[in-house]
Amino acid sequence: MFAVKSTAPSFVGGDSWANDVGQRPSPQAGPAPTQPLRREDVVTQQPVPGTNPPEYEDVVTEPGDTDDEWAEKQAAYTAALAAHNIAVQQDAEAMATFDAALEVERQKVDRIAIAGRVPVNVQDAQPGDYIVPVQDGAGIKGIAVHEDDISMKQYFRAVGRVISIEPDGRAYVMVKVV
Incomplete structure (x- = not known):
């Protein structure tokens, strides 16, 4: 035969040769952080009182990010991206270690x-x-x-x-x- x-x-059937290696590691990095967008001033036009015909002027109804706020957002994004890249590297190292251990065990069986x-x-x-x-x-x-x-x-x-x-x-x- x-x-x-x-x-x-x-x-x-009965394929238990890799039980000692344990479960395949789950990725811990999660999705990459998204780059922030700078919030711009919200501007609307309002009529200028006492003008006939009416004249309009731009009025800031909601202020955008100040330079300091924008710098904080950029710094937070840079820190989150660095932490994410470290987590991705750790995931890759854990997976490589697992795959190497799995291959060592696989070589022991037909x-x-x-x-x-x-x-x-x-x-x-x-x-x-x-x-x-x-x-x-x-x-x-x-x-x-x-x-x-x-x-x-x-x-x-x-x-x-x-x-x-x-x-x-x-x-x-x-x-x-x-």
Whole structure:
């Protein structure tokens, strides 16, 4: 009986090899702060008393930001942006640490695709071909066998059937359930 060893199987049963690594860290940075807008004076036109025909003048009904207020807003934004950038860096470092620990644990196990779809390192296959294991020196490799050329013995040993070809030329296989 043969199976497909994979780094990305579709379905895995009892896959607890990474439990000791813990949960993937959640990003803490949150959204980036938004740059403040300077509040401008709100100006309306009001009639000038005692003018005929009426004349109008601009009157500030709501004052905008003073230079000091604007400088405070800019300083607060700069501080918030710096804190956000530090949090983003910390998130990236935490994720890199987690991914490195996860990869160390993944290297310790062979994950076997027992069902579903999985890419295999077999070149020159065509959709519809069967992937059959054959001896390769001291190891095993898969070869593509066209459905018209497959023997019953090869069919029983086949690990799956090619459903498509990946952009890099590898066969993408539907794993044959035994």
